[in-house]
Amino acid sequence: MDRTKERNTAVICFYFNFAAQKEQTATSMLGSLLKQVISGMESVPVDISRALKAQKKAVDGCKPRLGDIVKMLQLIMSSRPTFMIIDALDECTAAQRPPLFESLKEIVDKSPDSRIFVTGRPHIRAEIERRLAGRVISVSLTPPSNDIIRFLRVKLSEDETPEAMDETLKAEILEKIPGSIPEMWVAAMALRI
Secondary structure (H helix, E strand, O other): OOOOOOOOOOOEEEEHHHOOOOOHHHHHHHHHHHHHHOOOOOOOOOHHHOOOHHHHHHHHHOOHHHHHHHHHHHHHHHHHOOEEEEEEEHHHOOOOOHHHHHHHHHHHHHOOEEEEEEEEEEEHHHHHHHHOOOOOOEEEOOOHHHHHHHHHHHHHHHHOOOHHOOOOHHHHHHHHHHOOOOOEEEEEOOOOO
């Protein structure tokens, strides 16, 4: 993000949270990204400003629909390089993934200078590669065991009730958890790779 400040480049992020699956629809997720990219602009494009004002005037001031959000993101992302980061895509419900993938394809088709980075557990890899065929470069990542142990030691040292855990339990945590960390999967999506 520091490198993009002076280059008219946007960085927008979304984290899927298992506990908020009902609220995290394709529409709300892309709407959140749209808000982020608009908030970082010095001036909002006239077409987008008009569309948002018209939406407010609609019955009950309803929020923009998925297709409207996709068009707005296409307009913005086609005019400036954008890095969209979607973390924990595997936490997105199976019902919401197809419209999300379709929307991402539409956005990327109109935004050749933008990139979408996706993280998730390996079980989602086949689905994203199938739905976004020819547009994805993927990488499997497993954090080094010593990084996990270092993280755990820091967290154990910050424990507010250290008397609740003896040295045997700490040793067991440091032994078992690093071996059970699953592989992560990262995808980079672009129109031309």
